[in-house]
Amino acid sequence: MDANLDRDADLFQPPGPPEGEAGASVERLVAALKRRNRDRIVAEWLQPERSARTAAFPAGLDARIVDALGRRGIQRLYSHQAEAAAHALAGRHVVVATPTASGKSLCYHLPVLQGLLADGTRALYLFPTKALAQDQVAELLALNAAANLGVRAMTFDGDTPADARRVVREQGDIVVSNPDMLHQGILPHHPKWARFFESLRYVVIDELHAYRGVFGSHMANVIRRLRRVCRFHGREPVFILSSATIANPGELAERLVGAPVAAVTESGAPQGRRTVLVWNPPLVNADLNLRASARSQTARVARVAVKAGLASIVFANSRLTVEVLAKYLKDVFDRDPRRPPRVAAYRGGYLPGERRDKERKLRAGKIDCVVTTSALELGVDIGALDVAVLNGYPGSIAATWQRLGRAGRRGKPSLGVLVASSELIDQFLARHPEHLFGVSPEHARIDPDQLLILMDHLRCAAFELPFRAGETFGPHGLEPLLGYLVEHGVLHREGEAWHWIADSYPANAVSLRAVADGNFTVIDVTGGGQDILGEVDYSAAPLTLYEGAIYLHQARPWQVERLDWTGRKAFVTRTRADYYTDAIDYTRLKVLDVFGEARGAAAACAHGEVHVVRRVAGYKKIRYYTHENVGYGPVNLPDQEMHTTAVWWTLDKAVLDAAFPSRQAALDGFLGAARALHHVAALLSMSEPRDLGRAVGDGAATWSAVLGGDGRGSLRTLEGASLEPDADARRFRPTLHLYDNYPGGIGLSAPLFAQRDALVGRARDLVEACPCLAGCPACVGPVLAPREGLGAKQAALVVLGLLAGRSSVASGQPGEGGHGPH
């Protein structure tokens, strides 16, 4: 708590001169890195120092608040704080989008405290995670304690004991919660919260940028329900939102709140000089465009930074990579078991106590290097850091800046290094770093009216209050939707009202974050005990907890002995394995319904509804450091199924037969083209690659294509048996699918269908411009050795060329395919 107080005071104070020590060593580190790695640093970007712009407190601010701020060392506000507070105090919804650590929380604490002290009104604070909520309460309590404001700020989440809940409901001036709790615990019980809602004036939504995609679409509906319930209790609360830098904070806030929102985007906070380097691992095989692994380069940069005495944070894009990187760094810095560890891993799936402990150690400066996933991208308070190293592009420009922003506080110089992986997008950015620095960050998109999500929340809303004729809930006409629920027996229409009559609690059936809920518990049974080691969410479980998998926790390996799928438990034992495991999965897809179709000269593109089955077929064992494949194992798990929407392409049969010397070549071409299209589609739709799935099959789920270890495609039947491409010539009609990776679809496939020409064109340019000979991770995927006949890259170019509507006939000569008559 003391550490917290110090940090908060620092946050609002005008910047002092950069503290010589750390400042100078960041500069020294930058110079040293540049001297020794000239060929690896492909771009350098300098964000200049910026001094503070301040403003006076809003007129009429309660004297007790002014006193409390004064005691915390705050005499004036940053300009964005004053601007935001003025909007809120005037009753206008407002969103503040300024960089990490610019003092955003004061933007909402001020009007909230003013309303509370002057008029006795209350506030609801929503944070995307419980951890963030706890930090904000601590900060609020510090302000409260500074001048005895008498504010009762209370947390209401899944950990709040039953007997304390009544106290929170009736006495909380500021209730701090999260969307899930609002959705399942507060709104369905709103009559119990009547006193709270009757005096609710402000709703604060922090970390707005976290509410995109599916989660954001759910959140917009939760807010519709919240505003509906507030109206019932006679209030129209003012929303105050805060966001990291994204391209469209105002638009996102308006979509989320469903009303006009003023946007404050100019930060008045001071900032130290920041250097950002884009680092491309050296080429190890020019023909194959193969580069050294990003992991070893990331570990190397982090090692140099820690040795230079700089507090560092390393971001990786998967939990597995976090554990592998933590092991590499621990092997260097934590060899002596008698000394406290200097390196820590921090990711989702650790138990709350363990996470709190790590956060405390980080704030206290007891850890020199933390390796993490996006878990620390959000505003968890971990104190000041000097260097941020990103192992791979996080998938969006906004997330990149959010991560880089973790380094550099109090006007000190800082360093950010983005280490490009061999992935397609990373290599694209290494060639075109201007995309990172010049372009505005992504638009965060949500689709609150996605039918599946809307219907989920319509059920919940009907449970909370009967619907009346003429009422609205989003732009759709309500009557047919309510009629559907009547047909399903959950609503009853009586005159002009629809009442909930089912014997169920609909909010419990709706998870805001994942498709299926039910986290898996990982239980350590080494030595006969039963200790809970961690948690894995449902969607990640098939890929990480199959029997035989190596489960890494704090860089130490456990092996999964048994997986209880229905009981959501994995039993693990300690092991000394020198390898880790990576799941092999493949996807089958069946077209159910065609919404629209367009025909080109040789190809057809369509979009519609599909049924997707994902199966984990087995796993690879990969040895540390050498990354060699040391074995395979089978996996036997239930399939993951969903209905969603997709866009897909096929070639006319005659064209297909004429264009490729063999079916194998056609298959390689489709797989390579699918990979390029997938990544380009993610860029074009401003979503992340994992929001889309790709599959090559026949569109009827009789077979699907998978990529073997050698980079060549092979066919699998429904049962997973392999199939010769030439075995059944009549049925060979490869279809390339990109699907919306969420049940029901989140609205990505229709815009992709509309942009199909740009999509195919950009993918073709990308593959064509790649300097490799036959295919590499940066274009169509890694191919170990060019084969005879048509290479995978050339085959992909033929496919993309034909899809683009050009008549292209492959010659069958390596290196020439795809360059037929244009």
Added chain:
Amino acid sequence: MDLTELRRRLGRPGFPPAAPPEGRGMADSDLLARLEAVRRRGQTAPMRREPALVDRLGGFELAPGVVEVVRRHALALRHGRVPLAWLAEIDGDRGGLLRWRGRLDPERLVFLDTETTGLAGGAGTVAFLIGVARLAAGTLQTRQWLLTAFSGEAALLDRLAVELGRDDVLVSFNGKSFDAPLINTRGRLLGRGEMLRGRAHIDLLHALRRGHARSLPDCRLKTAEGRLLGLDRGHDLPGDQAPAAWRDWLRDGYGARLNEVLAHNRADLLSTAALLAVLAGEGMPGPIFAAPS
């Protein structure tokens, strides 16, 4: 066909995938237009009026949407093996199981039990039947209010408020956790505030746990009825079928089982009353009944 279509589109993972429909697919807007057509064709009937129901239940229409049913049970009767006359003799909490200080006036006791659309609680759970029982004119009188339409709920709650005198003491089985909060919630939703807040309330589930947690296999009402009251409800409608019976009435106007729901609720009220008589008297020497073998 239209509903199949919607079900398929709204189907959740785990539902068997339906066969693809013939012809072209349709966009959401087309779907909604067709849905609207379904709605118009199947426009629900206006509010049902069935005078026959009121007669069949042996009650009268208290207000549109609420039927009141009154029954008197002579104190000479036994409920199980418990004479109802014991109720009139209650003077206090002899064994301390009720945690009630001072005198208990039998005339001021109001036994309460509700039937609801579900057990989940929350704003979407409705008490469609509220029953009370009290000593009156030498009988135990039950008074039940059944909603026949949602529009009757306000009148029902108002009638309950009239029923409860200032000094009345509520007696229920698990009512502190379930029935009272639910009625408070309904009161809030209909602008009548938390109607039962602050009212004296004896919850017999708690008393049962204090006195018999070790001697009974569990503390359900059914178990207490068998072991402490010597009562077998036999062919009574199971309580968990009451919501379905009410929904049948709402949806299809099929009210045949509502009589059973009322009878079930009355039996619960009588059990609550008899159980109070037993538990209040547990200071007396000797077991009241031997446990059935």
